[in-house]
Amino acid sequence: MAHSHACTGLTAGAATLPLAPVHGPVGAAAWVAVWGGAALLPDFDQGGISWKRALPRPTGSTVAQMWGPLTTAAAAAVGRLAGGHRWGTHDPLLAPLVFGALAWAAALNPWTSLVALALVAGAALRGCHFVIPGTVETTVVGNLALSFGLAWWVLHRSPGGVEWLPWAVAGGVLVHVLGDWLTVGGVPLPLATPLALLGGRRRRTALGLFRTGARVEGAVAALAVLAAAVLLARHLLA
Template identity: 50%
Template sequence: MGPAHAASGLAAGALTLGVAATHLGIDRPLEQLAWVVAWGGFAYLPDLDQKGSTAGSMWGPPTRWLSRLIGVLARRHRGGTHDALVAPLVFGGLAALAARNHWTALAVLALGIGLALHAVAQLVPGDAEKTAIGNLVLSGAGAWWLTDQGVHLPWLPWAVAGGVLVHIAGDALTTDGVPVPFTTWARRRPRTLGLRLFDAGRGPEPLLQYLVFPTLTVLGLVRYVGPVRDLLAPLV
């Protein structure tokens, strides 16, 4: 489900900070924060393929139209957006095009922040992030503030593709599985694959969402982000 996907994305973003610092130059705390939040948000992105999804209602008409377009191209829920080869390449490629312009990169980052806020809204005090206008204002202001503070976004395609891949890996654990690459468009009923360990929202998912993934996120932040390490290391 959405919150578990976002939690897994945050954990993956935090645990890849070392690689991001070495290969992408992401070593300042604010940029590290943006990287982790982007992974969390974009780990929710593939579920925009579902008409009427809660993610699709995030910003009202704009995200509803985007959700409908993605749903048509993906052909079905858990269709093309859950193809482990196609989806990361397509979403990452679109993000790479967006990253070439400041304002489109800003919009993509805002989308990631908005999806992260939407997914974890149940854990955030207040209701502002649960409304279309409130989420749009908060995510847009967050993206603008981060870039105004000198956060550069050439790494955005990697965060988008990585978050999408984490989402697909999570769905591959569930009974519905994910489509065999390329079969979504080649077959009326695509073949699926996966470990099929539990139904979505059941089994160990609450344990992963509320304990395992948050713990991994904190450990990654303590390991790689100086101010967080100084604050939390004595407690960990």
């Protein structure tokens, strides 16, 4: 589930702070937040529009519905390119590399850096909304305003740029893939999707400890939030 991915991403980001190429409290907080938001990006392979009601409405994963038609349309295209849910964007090898490469390209320009940071900030806000007072971050307009505001603030306080962005994005994506590998549904074997284009058979691998949405997943998410908070506070106070 989205909240589990975001929370485990935050924890991994906080745990890697001693090795992170960032400086100061703003850099540390941004590093952790990007890990949390990026841990939702692989589910950008689920998006679309439902026409079952009088007015069409966006459908798909949490990150796909985040900015309404803007993200659902993009997610639908990504899903087709990836070969469906839990295939290309969940490849243990390719997914971190591709998302990391896109983040590297985005970090080369201030405007694309702003968009990339806003995207992962919005995902982190949606994924962790259950511990955030109010519901502003769950609305399209509210999430857009908060996400771009936070992204601008981080860039404004980071005169040296965000060269660390690809590492945090790739790390968060890998956390997502590992989390899905623990579930019954599993993830594809490395390079399964591109090899399928050459006539091979797509295969999955899974540890199969629990089903997505099980109670144990909620417990893990709650512990992850606590661990991330403790690790971040310890780093800032050190």
